[in-house]
Amino acid sequence: MAENISYDPNCLPDLLPIYYKRLFPYSLYYKWLHYGGVPKTYFSHREFSFTLKDDVYLRYQSFSDQQELEKEIQKRCPYKIDIGAIFSHRPKDHKTVKAAAFQALEKELVFDIDMTDYDDVRFCCSGAEICLKCWSLMQFAIKILDRALREDFGFHHILWVYSGRRGVHCWVCDPDVRKRLQQKGRTAVAEYLNIIRGGENMTKKVNLWEGSIHPSIQKAIEIVRDGFEQYAVDKQDFLGSDAKMKKVLALISDDSVRRTVEDDFKHVKTSRERWQVLQDRVKQVTSKGEGRKCACVIEEIMLQYCYPRLDINVSKGLNHLLKSPFCVHPKTGH
Amino acid sequence: MEIITRRTPRSKKLVDYEAESVHSKLQFYRYPPTGTLSLQEFEDIALERLKVLKAVETVGLRHIKGSEEYRNEMEKVLRSFPGGVARAVCRAKCDPGDVRKDHISHFILRLAYCRMEELRRWFIAQELDLFRFRFQNENKENVKLFLENNNLNYDLVSASEKEDHRSELVACGIQGHLIEFSDIYKVEFYDVLDLIQRRKVYVSRGFAYVPHIDLVTLVLSEFRSQLSHALTIASRALPNLEEDNRLLPMLASMSKSYLGQDYGKKTSVGQITADMIEMLSRTSFPMCMQELHQNLRQHHHLRHWGRQQYGLFLKGIGLSLEEALKFWRSEFTKMMDGDKFDKQYTYNIRHNYGKEGKRADYTPYSCVKIITTNAPAVGDYHGCPFRHVDVAILRQKLQAKRIPESGVNEIVSLVKGSHYQVACGKYFMLTHNTGHDFSPNHPNEYFDESQKALNGGKDAGASSGGVKLSQPKSSQASQSTPSQKSLSQKNDDQDDLTLDEIDQSMNGIEES
Numbered sequence: 070m071a072e073n074i075s076y077d078p079n080c081l082p083d084l085l086p087i088y089y090k091r092l093f094p095y096s097l098y099y100k101w102l103h104y105g106g107v108p109k110t111y112f113s114h115r116e117f118s119f120t121l122k123d124d125v126y127l128r129y130q131s132f133s134d135q136q137e138l139e140k141e142i143q144k145r146c147p148y149k150i151d152i153g154a155i156f157s158h159r160p161k162d163h164k165t166v167k168a169a170a171f172q173a174l175e176k177e178l179v180f181d182i183d184m185t186d187y188d189d190v191r192f193c194c195s196g197a198e199i200c201l202k203c204w205s206l207m208q209f210a211i212k213i214l215d216r217a218l219r220e221d222f223g224f225h226h227i228l229w230v231y232s233g234r235r236g237v238h239c240w241v242c243d244p245d246v247r248k249r250l251q252q253k254g255r256t257a258v259a260e261y262l263n264i265i266r267g268g269e270n271m272t273k274k275v276n277l278w279e280g281s282i283h284p285s286i287q288k289a290i291e292i293v294r295d296g297f298e299q300y301a302v303d304k305q306d307f308l309g310s311d312a313k314m315k316k317v318l319a320l321i322s323d324d325s326v327r328r329t330v331e332d333d334f335k336h337v338k339t340s341r342e343r344w345q346v347l348q349d350r351v352k353q354v355t356s357k358g359e360g361r362k363c364a365c366v367i368e369e370i371m372l373q374y375c376y377p378r379l380d381i382n383v384s385k386g387l388n389h390l391l392k393s394p395f396c397v398h399p400k401t402g403h
Numbered sequence: 404m405e406i407i408t409r410r411t412p413r414s415k416k417l418v419d420y421e422a423e424s425v426h427s428k429l430q431f432y433r434y435p436p437t438g439t440l441s442l443q444e445f446e447d448i449a450l451e452r453l454k455v456l457k458a459v460e461t462v463g464l465r466h467i468k469g470s471e472e473y474r475n476e477m478e479k480v481l482r483s484f485p486g487g488v489a490r491a492v493c494r495a496k497c498d499p500g501d502v503r504k505d506h507i508s509h510f511i512l513r514l515a516y517c518r519m520e521e522l523r524r525w526f527i528a529q530e531l532d533l534f535r536f537r538f539q540n541e542n543k544e545n546v547k548l549f550l551e552n553n554n555l556n557y558d559l560v561s562a563s564e565k566e567d568h569r570s571e572l573v574a575c576g577i578q579g580h581l582i583e584f585s586d587i588y589k590v591e592f593y594d595v596l597d598l599i600q601r602r603k604v605y606v607s608r609g610f611a612y613v614p615h616i617d618l619v620t621l622v623l624s625e626f627r628s629q630l631s632h633a634l635t636i637a638s639r640a641l642p643n644l645e646e647d648n649r650l651l652p653m654l655a656s657m658s659k660s661y662l663g664q665d666y667g668k669k670t671s672v673g674q675i676t677a678d679m680i681e682m683l684s685r686t687s688f689p690m691c692m693q694e695l696h697q698n699l700r701q702h703h704h705l706r707h708w709g710r711q712q713y714g715l716f717l718k719g720i721g722l723s724l725e726e727a728l729k730f731w732r733s734e735f736t737k738m739m740d741g742d743k744f745d746k747q748y749t750y751n752i753r754h755n756y757g758k759e760g761k762r763a764d765y766t767p768y769s770c771v772k773i774i775t776t777n778a779p780a781v782g783d784y785h786g787c788p789f790r791h792v793d794v795a796i797l798r799q800k801l802q803a804k805r806i807p808e809s810g811v812n813e814i815v816s817l818v819k820g821s822h823y824q825v826a827c828g829k830y831f832m833l834t835h836n837t838g839h840d841f842s843p844n845h846p847n848e849y850f851d852e853s854q855k856a857l858n859g860g861k862d863a864g865a866s867s868g869g870v871k872l873s874q875p876k877s878s879q880a881s882q883s884t885p886s887q888k889s890l891s892q893k894n895d896d897q898d899d900l901t902l903d904e905i906d907q908s909m910n911g912i913e914e915s
């Protein structure tokens with residue numbers, strides 16, 4: 070992500086033809102989406118969509134083989150390519166079949182993690198910006214999800230890609246996943262992995278109950294714990310100002326504990342000290358059997374700051390399009 | 404299913420008792436009934452089952468499914484019905500005639516509810532809840548018998564494997580000292596998606612470890628797939644019934660009476676204009692819509708589900724497509740240029756009005772839908788404030804709306820007891836100064852009630868900017884009795900109803 074060479078989006082029209090002629094890995098790409106050609110229609114029934122200059126958007130493109138794909142891409146030089154589902158018919162013929170018969174049948178399971186969803190817990194950047202300081206969030210996300218997908222669900226074929234601008238995409242390609250996971254199944258897996266809950270009006274987005282923390286979350290906690298100080302303390306200085314402290318304090322539901330901690334914070338200065346004080350206080354309170362409501366507050370804070378924030382709508386639908394790997398992001402040139 | 408309708412007096416020995424229903428009153432309804440049935444009885448038992456299913460739905464909205472209160476309430480409500488269907492579904496002692504009614508009525512409703520995706524979904528949901536309740540009321544032998552009869556065999560986890568995963572199993576709610584004595588089944592996670600979704604089971608390498616108490620989930624998932632398959636087949640077979648013009652109208656009107664009022668078909672389209680929204684939002688919108696409205700005004704943008712929830716609501720109160728485009732455009736273009744708006748958002752708005760894509764005429768979301776599906780995530784303002792807003796923040800919001808302290812407390816305690824719609828009703832009473840006790844089932848119902856209250860008890864008149872809202876239900880009923888024609892029109896709707904997928908694909912186009 071280091072931006073040593075500056076990129077000017079206006080050059081894109083000049084650069085894209087070269088990229089699509091010389092660099093785009095067509096045969097690899099085809100090999101992936103062709104999946105060994107069983108069944109034969111696997112590639113030709115796949116939807117692609119192109120975004121052309123001036124946001125002209127073409128859905129339901131499909132190609133019979135690698136040559137046709139190559140030809141079309143080079144001809145159109147799309148600013149962006151999205152990959153959709155495998156349909157019952159060739160997507161390009163979709164107008165000729167009855168709407169009810171034209172159905173999305175299979176697709177990879179995909180996840181989209183977008184840095185803009187972390188704006189309330191990172192202080193270095195906001196919106197579409199990213200830097201090395203907040204990139205750790207993506208590293209947490211990848212470690213946690215990759216583990217869960219492999220160990221909990223037993224998936225094997227998992228591809229992680231930088232989305233090109235502000236996050237990462239994950240493609241799970243196992244045959245069973247593509248075929249057997251319909252909308253309900255995708256929803257279930259996505260919800261299982263989604264523990265950051267609540268919209269803009271919900272301050273506390275993670276709630277755990279002592280003694281019954283799901284094993285998958287426990288493993289996530291271990292992963293976060295390993296890197297939490299380095300991220301939150303060193304990189305984000307997450308208790309370094311009144312406003313930042315307020316955010317953390319708001320996550321302590323027990324009023325009296327919160328007031329005590331607030332007081333504790335006044336006596337120390339750095340994020341590191343404050344984080345330590347907070348942990349000590351919680352330990353002390355819970356060991357006395359008080360403050361039941363905050364037995365897991367340390368874990369809750371760590372998860373709220375670092376657990377992957379999924380856009381689960383992307384994962385739920387069979388019919389959802391996602392930006393293709395190897396496709397240059399039009400705004401950043403990555 | 405073969406239904407022979409003759410206007411003959413009721414005859415007694417109508418139905419073959421299928422293997423499954425002889426052994427146990429619990430069944431998957433695999434085999435359709437045969438025999439003859441009087442039209443009167445046909446209608447009676449179908450309506451009875453419909454009432455039962457509606458009661459099941461109502462109880463499910465009030466209590467957490469599977470909880471003690473839920474079961475008690477269910478028991479109480481079902482026992483209060485006089486008919487044989489209800490007897491079969493809730494009493495240990497029912498006679499074979501009741502079992503037969505259970506069996507036949509299920510199949511009649513299949514026919515009535517197979518026609519459209521949305522109806523199918525409703526029917527499946529209620530039948531599953533009913534089945535769950537019955538299954539959990541069964542004694543051990545009957546359960547065992549049922550499993551055997553239906554060839555449901557699940558692998559048991561061995562003692563040593565239990566030991567290997569002890570701590571994980573305990574974390575998932577199995578009591579440590581009981582582990583060695585309890586039956587735990589090991590199944591593919593695909594078979595217990597409900598448990599996965601709620602993170603209720605331990606999963607490892609693709610296999611879920613399901614404790615005996617959750618066996619019902621496994622069975623339900625089997626029932627669901629069989630039922631949804633059967634409904635699809637029934638929907639294809641339905642046109643063959645068309646020669647009988649006594650059944651079809653009956654079936655059609657039966658399925659119409661689901662979910663109460665349908666707020667999709669306003670006859671007052673065009674009576675509300677974009678510039679009236681601001682004012683109406685303050686006086687007559689439920690809090691969920693006020694939230695969306697304010698945030699739209701503030702950020703000049705709403706994310707996908709917010710636009711859906713709010714846009715369809717506005718459509719429901721009578722905002723025409725042209726006015727809707729004007730309304731959204733004027734807000735969004737404070738942040739983006741008109742060109743971008745036209746490219747990214749108009750399609751979706753037109754789509755909601757049935758002018759694009761599969762041309763389905765989408766209906767506004769009900770409270771249940773808002774409360775239970777598509778929970779808001781970071782960046783979202785949709786949902787139901789009584790369900791999706793922090794209690795502390797909700798308090799502030801209520802105070803800002805000058806709700807007296809005692810009212811705020813009352814609302815908060817209702818919210819804490821998970822009575823979101825009742826809380827919303829309370830809010831209605833406090834903001835409308837009325838004793839009229841109501842809790843909304845639908846944001847558009849809230850709006851209508853508010854208009855009524857503000858316009859002095861009658862269906863809105865000339866005040867409040869001349870808003871005139873009519874009751875869609877009655878106007879429809881007076882148009883015509885459902886005829887074959889309307890039924891075949893309905894049939895076409897099937898093409899139109901993979902609603903979620905459309906929504907999602909739209910969602911995909913916009914962001915990323």
Ligand code: SF4
Nearest residue numbers: 689691770787827846
């Ligand atoms: S109860 Fe229904 S109408 Fe009231 S705020 Fe919630 S969703 Fe809106």
Ligand SMILES: [Zn+2]
Nearest residue numbers: 193194200203
């Ligand atoms: Zn940063």
